Amino acid sequence: MCGIVGYLGKRQALPIIIKGLKRLEYRGYDSAGVALLNGSLEIVKKKGKVLDLENEIGERTLDASVGMGHTRWATHGEPNDKNAHPHTSTDGKLAIIHNGIIENYSSLKKELELNGHNFLSDTDTEVLIHLIEEIKVQNKCTIEEAVRLALNEVVGAYAIVVLSQDEERTLIAARKGSPLVIGIGKDEFFVASDATPIIEYTNDVTYLNDKEMAIIKDGNLVVKNLANVVKTPFIQKLELDLEDIEKGGYPHFMLKEIFEQPKSIRDAMRGRLVSREHHLFMSGIDQYLNRFINAERMLLIGCGTSWHAGLIGEYLFEDLARIPTEVEYASEFRYRNPVIRDKDIVIAISQSGETADTLAAIELAKSKGSLIFGVCNAVGSSIARTADAGAYLHAGPEIGVASTKAFTSQVTILAMMAMYLGLKKGTIPLNKFQELIHGLDSVPDKVSKILAKGDEILEISKSFYKASNFLYLGRGYNFPVALEGALKLKEISYIHAEGYPAAEMKHGPIALIDEDMPVVFIATKDSSYEKVISNIQEVKARKGKVIAIVTEGDTEIKQMADFTFEIPSIADPLVPLLAVVPLQLLSYHIAILRGCNVDQPRNLAKSVTVE
Numbered sequence: 001m002c003g004i005v006g007y008l009g010k011r012q013a014l015p016i017i018i019k020g021l022k023r024l025e026y027r028g029y030d031s032a033g034v035a036l037l038n039g040s041l042e043i044v045k046k047k048g049k050v051l052d053l054e055n056e057i058g059e060r061t062l063d064a065s066v067g068m069g070h071t072r073w074a075t076h077g078e079p080n081d082k083n084a085h086p087h088t089s090t091d092g093k094l095a096i097i098h099n100g101i102i103e104n105y106s107s108l109k110k111e112l113e114l115n116g117h118n119f120l121s122d123t124d125t126e127v128l129i130h131l132i133e134e135i136k137v138q139n140k141c142t143i144e145e146a147v148r149l150a151l152n153e154v155v156g157a158y159a160i161v162v163l164s165q166d167e168e169r170t171l172i173a174a175r176k177g178s179p180l181v182i183g184i185g186k187d188e189f190f191v192a193s194d195a196t197p198i199i200e201y202t203n204d205v206t207y208l209n210d211k212e213m214a215i216i217k218d219g220n221l222v223v224k225n226l227a228n229v230v231k232t233p234f235i236q237k238l239e240l241d242l243e244d245i246e247k248g249g250y251p252h253f254m255l256k257e258i259f260e261q262p263k264s265i266r267d268a269m270r271g272r273l274v275s276r277e278h279h280l281f282m283s284g285i286d287q288y289l290n291r292f293i294n295a296e297r298m299l300l301i302g303c304g305t306s307w308h309a310g311l312i313g314e315y316l317f318e319d320l321a322r323i324p325t326e327v328e329y330a331s332e333f334r335y336r337n338p339v340i341r342d343k344d345i346v347i348a349i350s351q352s353g354e355t356a357d358t359l360a361a362i363e364l365a366k367s368k369g370s371l372i373f374g375v376c377n378a379v380g381s382s383i384a385r386t387a388d389a390g391a392y393l394h395a396g397p398e399i400g401v402a403s404t405k406a407f408t409s410q411v412t413i414l415a416m417m418a419m420y421l422g423l424k425k426g427t428i429p430l431n432k433f434q435e436l437i438h439g440l441d442s443v444p445d446k447v448s449k450i451l452a453k454g455d456e457i458l459e460i461s462k463s464f465y466k467a468s469n470f471l472y473l474g475r476g477y478n479f480p481v482a483l484e485g486a487l488k489l490k491e492i493s494y495i496h497a498e499g500y501p502a503a504e505m506k507h508g509p510i511a512l513i514d515e516d517m518p519v520v521f522i523a524t525k526d527s528s529y530e531k532v533i534s535n536i537q538e539v540k541a542r543k544g545k546v547i548a549i550v551t552e553g554d555t556e557i558k559q560m561a562d563f564t565f566e567i568p569s570i571a572d573p574l575v576p577l578l579a580v581v582p583l584q585l586l587s588y589h590i591a592i593l594r595g596c597n598v599d600q601p602r603n604l605a606k607s608v609t610v611e
């Protein structure tokens with residue numbers, strides 16, 4: 001999913017735009033480009049990273065105080081110079097950058113070709129700027145009116161910025177489905193896909209809603225919807241600061257975010273868990289307590305790592321609150337004609353709060369009368385604003401594409417929700433509730449203890465970074481951790497890895513086991529410990545190499561496994577918060593040893609804002 005930045009003000013636009021694109025590069029890094037307006041439109045674009053664009057610009061100053069920039073994640077048209085944004089109109093006087101997908105672009109393209117338009121790229125975006133040009137010429141209207149009319153003809157998702165050579169000090173932005181935030185400074189305006197390019201300059205922002213456009217002229221911001229109705233923008237203060245989005249001395253954002261977990265988990269509990277009073281405050285639940293208490297079913301919806309957090313949530317809600325719970329892949333849920341009842345509570349789990357499939361899935365459930373509860377990290381995001389209530393993670397920006405601290409914060413929130421409902425419903429005995437409260441309160445220190453031994457994982461990684469396959473196995477609460485460990489390794493080291501319920505192995509995957517297959521077991525001392533021991537023996541019998549995450553003081557598995565890594569003991573429902581950390585480090589170190597770019601892995605992007 002692409003990153004877009006725009007600026008209109010008194011300063012030099014180029015350095016602001018380039019810095020902003022670097023902050024958004026985690027959203028896509030297939031190509032980058034800028035357009036600057038100073039009497040005429042100056043466009044420079046290049047395949048590759050923002051650095052390649054900077055090299056392409058070279059010593060040119062491109063003097064202008066109005067401009068825009070784009071970093072691309074290719075959907076339509078392969079990553080190359082001609083498909084890079086910005087794209088221009090036939091007369092070269094209009095330029096556009098776009099994040100999203102225009103679904104009806106090919107029919108629009110055919111009509112425009114019949115009217116003599118020629119296209120230079122394979123993108124859907126170029127079709128939109130030609131449509132805007134066609135409408136502007138046919139209707140002899142302003143650029144803002146041409147954009148409004150054109151957007152009423154397109155189907156799909158978009159966040160766009162448009163510049164027109166004939167309307168010098170004007171910047172047009174609009175969104176539907178893809179995120180867009182406007183920063184309001186003193187005599188200047190910033191437009192971006194998220195707040196990271198803006199916080200350096202101002203904390204005053206407004207998030208555009210779906211089907212809204214912003215017309216920015218010197219000192220003036222007008223927001224209106226596509227029906228031409230003027231709207232009063234809701235301006236809010238950002239809670240972020242610059243330090244949150246810097247590497248803080250770490251070589252990579254991913255490693256910084258792994259080591260931030262003691263703090264981010266504590267921040268997820270702040271104002272909610274009061275350990276000394278054995279108390280939990282879940283204001284989002286309190287708003288709809290009766291609906292939660294009388295819920296017939298919980299539906300946890302997400303994608304990728306958020307889906308894995310949801311799977312742990314399923315175990316937590318059934319185990320602690322005795323509420324029938326299902327976890328759903330958003331992309332399947334939205335199209336499989338699911339049975340949704342108004343007594344269902346839908347929990348939307350999303351770090352970015354912008355994942356298109358999750359957004360569409362909850363809009364579907366909402367239309368069927370379900371209560372939507374959002375568990376999001378990005379404040380002001382689309383999913384957070386669509387939800388009826390929710391709980392923010394407060395994990396701070398997560399910039400590494402591979403999600404780490406957001407996962408442990410999601411699980412912390414879901415654990416507190418299940419404990420809270422269990423207490424309210426009387427399905428959890430007070431002593432167990434208090435044990436879990438103390439357990440949760442001890443997690444940040446226990447994670448610090450694990451991180452302090454991180455070098456042990458580096459040593460283990462040195463034995464396996466050349467592997468071409470990995471298996472991750474766990475039971476109960478540790479099964480979703482196995483899935484998450486496998487996903488982390490896949491997405492940043494490009495090693496094929498699978499997570500499985502340990503007992504499922506005998507039903508197929510055991511055929512994969514030989515001396516070249518590393519098998520990671522999450523084998524902590526819980527109710528299925530003995531069973532996991534047998535599974536380890538089955539793997540060892542086929543000469544598989546076993547790496548086992550075990551509970552401190554475990555001696556039995558130490559005899560069998562090739563490598564063990566000890567984690568502090570804690571109640572079963574909370575083990576995932578500890579057991580995932582060494583798996584995050586394992587994937588990080590293996591990827592580094594393989595020379596991979598861990599913060600910006602190939603083919604991936606941080607938030608998937610299109611289907």
Ligand code: AGP
Nearest residue numbers: 304305306350351352355402403
């Ligand atoms: C995880 O490391 C990946 N970045 C990806 O699977 C991610 O979890 C998924 O795209 C969901 O993103 P969200 O939490 O922002 O909705």
